[in-house]
Amino acid sequence: MSEDHQKQIEELQQQLQKLQAQGNPQYDGYSTSLTTRYCSAAMSNLFSQRSRHSTWRKLWLGLAESEKELGIDTITAEALEEMRAHLTVTDSDFEVARVEEKIRRHDVMAHVHAFGAVAPSAAGIIHYGATSCYVTDNAELILMREAMDLLLKKLAKVISNLSAFALKWKEEPTLAYTHLQAAQLITVGKRAAQWVQDLMFDLESIEQVRKDLKFRGAQGTTGTQASFLEIFHGDSAKCDQLNELLCKKFDFPACYDVSTQTYTRKVDLVVANAVAGLGATAQKICGDIRHLAHWKEIEEPFEKSQIGSSAMAYKRNPMRSERVYSLARELMSKPTNFANTLSDQWAERTLDDSAIRRIDIPEMFLLAEAILIGLDNISDGLVVYPKRINARVQEELPFMITETIIMRLVAQGASRQEAHEEIRVLSHEAGYEVKNEGKPNDLVARMKSKDFFKPIWGELDNMLKAELYTGRSAEIVDKYCGPGGPVEKRLAPYQKHIQESTTAQLNV
Structure with missing residues (x-):
């Protein structure tokens, strides 16, 4: 390292000390x-400068090793050893690169020189071709692949949480x-x-994109491998x-079959579409939870000492779902970018x-990881209020059973059209009382007072059992989320992570 470079590094360090003092x-x-x-720290570290530029060094080493294996004798064993010894970019390396970039206005060349400074035997062959x-x-491509691996594990955990929740509450009637x-x-x-099911679609999409991801490889300045053809003296097979x-x-x-100066940016869009799909799912789920919280049927976790509002002490705001909802909105916008x-x-590339x-x-x-951390926290602690749910069901149930009543009356010999009209009139009368007078739904009582419904009077009370009208809901949940079902099979590769994971904690 020259004295001028060393002096510039010392000056930059002094500037940093002044800033810290301020x-x-x-x-x-x-x-x-x-x-x-x-x-998480893991995702943040993955996209840190140290991670990114240390990955560059691994790529330079991989290129040099491969070139040597293919007969480039100017790359020495000593050069490779020095490169291997300095694959992690240190703070001092960053200072050198900072000085170099200020001079050269090129971040890659700045790091080429910084790497060469600590691996002098390799300085002349780093970035060769x-x-x-x-x-x-x-x-x-490497970082995106690793990021998808982090997402998939967290997504599997959320699916597992909600699948267990679905099985636990598979028979609890609620209004659709x-x-x-x-x-x-x-x-x-x-x-x-x-x-x-929506989260399963996201899992499958991200898994597929991750599986299909390829490498750019060593393609030269415009994707023709001309520089490597020169290095290998026209031997096209060695380029492959x-x-x-x-x-x-x-x-x-x-590697992708065709490259320009870059791998096609279509790849980024394909990845973004898969990852952003998770944002749409998360927003739908949290939108539902927010509505259910409004109706006081289901709530997200709420800490004992948590404050919902600085002014309204009674408030229990669904802030976790609101956070996920807002982050999802931003994630969904990424494919447009x-x-x-x-x-x-x-043409072959522009720098914009x-x-x-x-x-x-x-x-x-x-964004995607933040959403999954939020969903994990929410889904592992959802609180259900069955009595409140049933109270709301009972408000609507008299209307819900009218189709069954029509079928029972027809079975007793009544006209289907006449039965429909009788029920329509009484339903509107009962609805008027509910909406305008604030009274309970008295549709069944009205039916009991009208002779037209006399053939089924004895059946009406038994018909007001909510569990009779949930169709195959419990069976559907069992088949999908239960043992041997699609969810269990899809999550099999993630079971170790799921079992070892604890509930994600939020930084408020």
């Missing part, structure tokens, strides 16, 4: 809530809603099974072998993908 950087500078409040996207693009108006009965567990070696080293099935990035890539992808790729996964 205040705590944790509180005096902007930082994203995604990493400080909502995400490569373009910047060899490290930037391949690193992003279409158009957000009371409809025929289902069960509490049946509604949860609906949530589970190079990428085969790289794929093996970094555990990818293959990735679509714009793809469409703006003129660079800055926005530095933001969008990490944020996409940080």
Whole structure:
């Protein structure tokens, strides 16, 4: 390292000390809530500068090793050993890279020089034949793959939570809603099974995208491998072998068949569509929970000393569901950004993908993980109020049984059309009393006072049992969420993680 470079590093360190003396950087500078409040250390660390640039070094090492294996004698064993000894970028390395980037205005070349400073025997062969996207693009593919692995485990845990909840409450009758108006009965567990099914779609989508993910490999500046063809003296087979070696080293099935300077940004969009689908599911689930909390039927966990409102002491706001709902809204917007990035890539590449992808790729996964942490916390502690649920069912049940009444009357010889009209009139009268007078639903009492319904008077009270009108709800839940069902089979690879996991705790 030259004296000038060393001097510049010392000056930068002095500047940092001055900034630290002025205040705590944790509180005096902007930082994203995604990493400080909502995400795990694992996901935050994955997209950290140290993780990203250390991955670059692993890629440079992998390239050098592969080139040597294919006959490039200028790459020495000593060079490779020095590279292996410095795969993690240290704080000092970052300072060197910072100085280099200030001079060169190129982050990749800054880190090439920083790596060469600690691995001097390799300084002349680092990045041999490569373009910047060899490290930037391949690193992003590696990081996205690892991020999907983190998401899949957390998603499986949420599915497991809600599946257990569905089985526990599979027989509890509750009002269903279409158009957000009371409809025929289902069960509490049946509604949860609906949530589970949507999450299962997300699990399958992310698994498939992760499975299909390929490597960019070593493709040269415009995807022709011209530089590597030169290195290997026109031996095209060695160009293929190079990428085969790289794929093996970094555990990818293959490289994308065609690249430009980058791997096609269509890949980012495909990943984003799968991950953002989770946001839509989460918003639907939390929207349902918020409505159920409004009706006082089901609540998310609420701590003993938790405060719902600084002014209204009685409040029990569903803030966890609201948080997930809002984060999901942002996640759902990400595919639009990735679509714009793809469409703006003129010819073989423009750099206007660079800055926005530095933001969008990490944020996409940080958002998704924050949502799953929230869903895990909510789903593992949902509180059900059966008596409240039943009270609301009883308000609507007299209307719910009218179709059965029509069928019973017809079986006794009445006209179906006449029965329908009689019930329509009485239902509207009873509804008027409920809405305008605040009285209980007296539809059954009205039927008992009218001779037209005399053939079934003795059956009416027994017909007011909610469990008679939930159809196959319990059976549907058992078949889907129960032993041997689709959920159990799909979650089999994740059982160890599920069993070892504890409920996610939120930073409020």
